[in-house]
Amino acid sequence: xxxxxxxxINQKSPYQVVKAPNGDFFFATSLDIHYLISxxxxxxxxxxxTFQFVIQKLDMQRSPHDxxxxxxxxxxxxxxxxxxLNVLLYMCDDSDGREANRNRLFLSWFQKHAEPNRxxxxxxxxxxxxxxxxxxxxxxxxxxxxxxxxxxxxxTAQALTEGKP
Amino acid sequence: MKTxxxxxxxxxxxxxxxxxxxxxxxxxxxxxxxxxxxxxxxxTL
Numbered sequence: 001x002x003x004x005x006x007x008x009i010n011q012k013s014p015y016q017v018v019k020a021p022n023g024d025f026f027f028a029t030s031l032d033i034h035y036l037i038s039x040x041x042x043x044x045x046x047x048x049x050t051f052q053f054v055i056q057k058l059d060m061q062r063s064p065h066d067x068x069x070x071x072x073x074x075x076x077x078x079x080x081x082x083x084x085l086n087v088l089l090y091m092c093d094d095s096d097g098r099e100a101n102r103n104r105l106f107l108s109w110f111q112k113h114a115e116p117n118r119x120x121x122x123x124x125x126x127x128x129x130x131x132x133x134x135x136x137x138x139x140x141x142x143x144x145x146x147x148x149x150x151x152x153x154x155x156t157a158q159a160l161t162e163g164k165p
Numbered sequence: 166m167k168t169x170x171x172x173x174x175x176x177x178x179x180x181x182x183x184x185x186x187x188x189x190x191x192x193x194x195x196x197x198x199x200x201x202x203x204x205x206x207x208x209t210l
Binding site: 020021022024026034036038040041042043052054055056057058059089091106126128133135152155156157158159160162163 | 170171172173175176177179180182183184186187189190191193194195197198200201203204205206207208209210
């Protein structure tokens with residue numbers, strides 16, 4: 001389970017972030033919409049430790065846009081990169097047909113808020129066995145394994161895109 | 166460092182493992198909502 005400083009997160013986060021009972025990160029918005037954030041250990045990319053980033057929200061109805069949500073999530077991700085020189089992997093599937101929108105939304109948050117030249121982002125999509133998958137990785141440019149990581153991700157994406165020989 | 170070429174089968178196996186990681190996380194988080202006494206519509210973003 002990944003450890004991050006809640007004190008440092010909460011210095012930058014508009015919503016108060018706390019640890020859920022099993023160690024995930026939890027916050028509630030002013031509209032009483034709840035979020036859980038998890039970092040799941042993954043297979044290494046380019047021999048660098050990799051974590052899959054999973055976001056869940058709990059609400060009773062469709063929620064209006066709240067910019068504080070993305071600021072809070074980005075404060076958590078920022079702390080991940082401050083404390084861990086690892087790869088962050090984000091995946092969407094097509095379970096409800098919204099995967100492309102989610103992928104674009106997540107990447108647009110990054111492009112809007114990330115410090116220029118701090119990160120390398122790679123994204124890919126593939127259709128496998130009739131289902132669509134989108135994935136993105138975020139790597140800090142100071143990561144000494146950056147080239148190996150992006151080559152590993154690109155090779156995997158290329159192999160999936162080209163399909164079964 | 167030269168990257169080893171990845172075959173389709175290797176790439177597919179890697180993707181399936183990542184999907185399994187995500188599914189396991191979703192199941193565990195669903196239990197976590199219950200443990201916190203929260204109910205509603207759960208959406209993975």
